[in-house]
Amino acid sequence: MKKVSLLRKLSLILVMFSTVILIGGCSPEYLQQQGIGSYNYGDYLYSAGHFKLVLEQQPDNPNAYYWLGKNYAAVGDYDTAIVNYKKAIELGGLVTNSKTTPSSYYLDFGKAYFDLANAYYGKGEYQEAAKTLKKLNEVSPGMCIANDTNLFQCTVIYDYANQAKDAIDLHNRYTYAEINLSRKNRILAYFYLRDHNYDAAINLAVKAIEQMPNNELAYYFLGVISGEKGQYDKAVDTIRKAIQIKSDDISPKKYLPMYISLAYYLAQNGQYDAALAAYNDAIQNTKNTTYSIPYNKLIWNTSTSSYVNQIRYKTGYVSYDDYPSIMATAWASYNAGNYTEALKLINDYIDKADNGRVGMVIRDSAYLKSSFDCYHYVFSVRPDSPAEKAGLQFGDRIVAIDGKKAKGKSSNDIVNEISGPVGTEVTLKIERYNNPVKKADKVILEKKLVRENTRDKDVLARLAKVYGVRSLIYRAQGESEKAHSDAQMAIKYNPESFNAKLAWGLANNDKGNYNEAIKILASAKLPENERLYGFDVYYLFTPFPSDEELIKLGKATAYLKLGKANEAVSYLPTKEISYTAGPIWKEYQVLSLELTKLAQTHNEKAVKLEQEGFLKEALNEYTLAFSYANDEKQEEEIRNNILTLLQEYPASLSLSEEARRHMVRADVLVKQNDLNGALNECKRALKLAPYIPKLYYNIAGLNSGLKNYDKAIECMNIYIKLAPDAPDIQNAKDEITKWELLQERK
Structure with a gap:
């Protein structure tokens, strides 16, 4: 054991001696x-140390700043990476004389611009990243499409910056092999x-x-x-087909967003179960x-004395511990009403x-480990942080934490x-x-640091999202105080x-701050990139009805x-919400009692007015009562009262301006083949x-187009x-006969 220990010490001395000679006595070019x-080997601490030494000798070396930026980006310190990339570009522009400037x-x-754009992306500044790519295209037009890796990185940046047209342009300029044209069209x-x-x-x-x-994926x-066009039946059928296709070249993580998208369009179609x-x-x-995961292996065939190709399988591993998967699963659990599972994920x-x-x-170093230096070192310090206030700096070796040895951890x-x-x-x-x-003038220091809240914008953005979700979970569980605290x-x-x-916004509702709640909820706009779900080189969606x-x-x-x-009416749901809709149903129950x-x-008031002979006023009250009715039984009662009143009503009736507005919108949506959207507009007109x-006639026709034949029959009846003497009454009866047959065969 003593011999081994002596050999270890001797090798350590030799390595340290060679390091001193290497770093202290070599040219900046060699460093x-x-x-x-070292960077290519993944030893970012050791690599950054070399470039810092280069800059001590050559403070105007653009490449040293560039590679220092790459090291900082590699460890996730994008702020410092951006500073170094910008400095590299600034100094690089000053290099003009090739005879006097070192190569x-x-x-x-x-x-440099490519890596700067990716640093902005890593920091979550997507617009700045996209702007940098525009500059890159001026400097080096072919960089973004030089290879698959560059194409993917630039595509992701444009995607998150919501600049789809720029991504389309990239893929149209990229030269795809014939075998990959399906992939190109799917991406486009x-x-x-x-x-x-x-x-x-x-x-x-x-x-x-x-x-x-x-x-x-196509x-x-x-x-x-199809779903975004309002064709929910087609959306559901097509996504189900996608799920049924078993592909071995894509991670099974694809099923998480696929099932979530399927659930979303089923909910949009009213199929809550x-x-x-x-x-x-x-x-x-x-x-x-x-x-x-299948793979090909050449096997020697003794009967043919040749190699043959055989398909073998190896085990692939997939993790759902990443932030997008945690959030997607938590949202899915929440929308499914599984609040315990959602809460566990968020709490963890x-x-x-x-x-x-x-x-x-902090970082360790593979090179230093080879010399038995199994410590971690300070790599970078954020401005105005506890670490900076304590005077910590690059290269400080962490020996102990609260008196406990840190070596080897x-x-x-x-x-x-x-x-x-x-x-x-x-x-x-x-x-x-x-x-x-x-390695001279060693000092041992003790630094006391007071822990603070993070200032990392990306971390803060994620924490805001998870606390927001947990607030909604607590609210659904009836724990309004916890919900309010988390929302804050x-x-x-x-x-x-x-x-x-x-x-x-919902927490303010619970506290009775209704004006403030309306103001907050009106400003809540879901960013288009909020529900993107990325894994490997694929981007799918995780939309939620909530x-x-x-x-x-x-x-x-x-x-x-x-x-x-009157203002509330425009936000009321146009279809009945099932208890299987989870938190939406819970929220609707609160509203339903008020409605x-x-x-x-209003119905009772209308009946009284009608009895007193005030027919116009009674009709207005019946209309208000119908607009608030939130179940079919109540709607039928009010509609029957309206029918009785109309038999005595002296004047012809027409659509109000607001109802007409909804019908005009419905007409536009029908022409765009968005039957679901048109149906919702007609239902809003009907409430008014x-x-x-004629509104019932139109709603019947739209339900027929959506193959909701039972609803079509109900509305046509x-x-x-309401209009037994209408000129098209026989046609209406014939339509019912057709729909009854189609319903039987459905």
């Missing part, structure tokens, strides 16, 4: 080469969908399927496009963490993410020990060389977050509480004018009842 090599100074501006279909050019998107998705019949996008089943399938899918994330930080990045263990509750202290024992090149936290972390605004419906229901409730019933009372009050027979 730069070594730094690039190591020359900067590849294309790569996705971006035309993001650009809301649905007809072009459909054509490309269909083309992709023709080129590759088992292209499940089927998926075709389904989503089926939507609940799809959410449960999405959640269950996250339990599958292994899958089989908050416990890990919402800790006090000290504002520094994993990076996660070190981070967890340094992190802790906000406001608490952590003591770091560090070693520092005042002359790091010669969400707004504190990011007041512009959609989740935060949704939670805070995004839209909770805002509408929250506004309707606030307006009703303020006595502004039932209002409808009953339940005495117009009401039309016949």
Whole structure:
């Protein structure tokens, strides 16, 4: 054992001696080469140290700043990476004389702008990233389409910046091999969908399927496009087909967003039971963490004395511990009414993410480990952070944390020990060389740091979202105080977050601050990139009905509480909401009680006015009662009262201006083949004018087009009842006969 220990010490001395000679006595060019090599090896600490030494000798070296930026980006310190990339570009522009300037100074501006754009993307500044790509295209037009990797990186940036047209242009300029044309058309279909050019998107998705019949992503996008056009039946059928296609070249993570999208369009179609089943399938899918990946292997065939190709399988592993998967699964559980599962996922994330930080990045070094230096070092320090206030700097070796030795521990263990509750202290024992090149003048320091809330914008944005979700979960469970507290936290972390605004608006409703609730909910706009779900090189969607419906229901409730019933009507649901709709149903129940009372009050008032002979006033009250009615039984009672009144009513009736507006909108949507959208507009018109027979006729026709034959028959029967002498009454009866047959065969 003593011999081994002696050999280890001797090798350590030799390595340290060689390091001193290497770093202290070599040229900047050699240091730069070594730094690039260390970067490519993944040893970012050692690499950054080399480039810092280069800059001590050559403070105007653009490439040293560029590679230093790459090291900072590699460890996730995008702010410092951006500063270094910008400095590299600035200094690179000053290099003009090739005879007097070292070759190591020359900067590849294309790569510099490309990496700068990716640093902005990593920081979450998508618009700035896209703007940088525009500059890149001026400097190096072919950089974004130089290879698959560059194409994907630039595509993702344009995607998150909501600049679909630029992404489309990239893929049209990229040279795809013949075998990959289906992939090209599928990607273009996705971006035309993001650009809301649905007809072009459909054509490309269909083309992709023709080129590759088992292209499940093309089927998926075709389904989503159909759904966005209001063709929910087609959306559901097509996404189900996508799910049924078993493909081995894509991770099973694809099923999570596929099932969530399926549930969304089922809910939009009023099929809440089926939507609940799809959410449960999405959640269950996250339990599958292994899958089989086929690969080809050449096997020697003795009978033919030749190699033959055989398909073998290896095990692939998939994790759902990443933030997008956690959020998607939590939202799915919440929309399915599985609040316990949703809360567990969110709590686990908050416990890990919402800790006090000290504002520094640490790293170990593979090179130093080879010399038995198993410590972690300070890599970067954020401005105005506890680490900066304590005077920590690059290269400080962390020896102990709160008196416990830090040697040999994993990076996660070190981070967890340094992190802790906000406001608490952590003591770091560090070693520092005042002359790091010669490993001389070593000092041992103890630094006390007070943990603070993170200032990282990306982390804050995520915390705002998760606290917003947890607030909604608590609210659905009836824990309004916890919901209010979490909504406050969400707004504190990011007041512009959609989740935060949704939670805070509903929390204000619960506190009786109805005007404030309306103001907040009116400003809650879901960003188009909010529900993107990315994994590997694929981007799918995770839309949820709660995004839209909770805002509408929250506004309707606030307006009703303020006595502004007319304003509330436009936010009322156009279809009955099932208890399987989870949180939407719970929110609707609160609203439903108010609506039932209002409808009953106005109906009773109308009956009294009618008895007193005030027919016009009675009709107005019946109309108000009908607009608030929220179940079919109540609607039928009020409609029968209207029918009785109309038999005595002396004047002809016409649509109100607001009802006419909805019918004009419905006409436009019919021409765009959005029958669901048109149906919703007609239903809103009907709420405002339940005495117009033609509205029932139109609603019957739209339901027929959507193959809702039972609803079509019901509405046409009401039309016949309201207008028994209409010239097209026989045609209406014939339509019912046809629909009865179609319903039998459905």
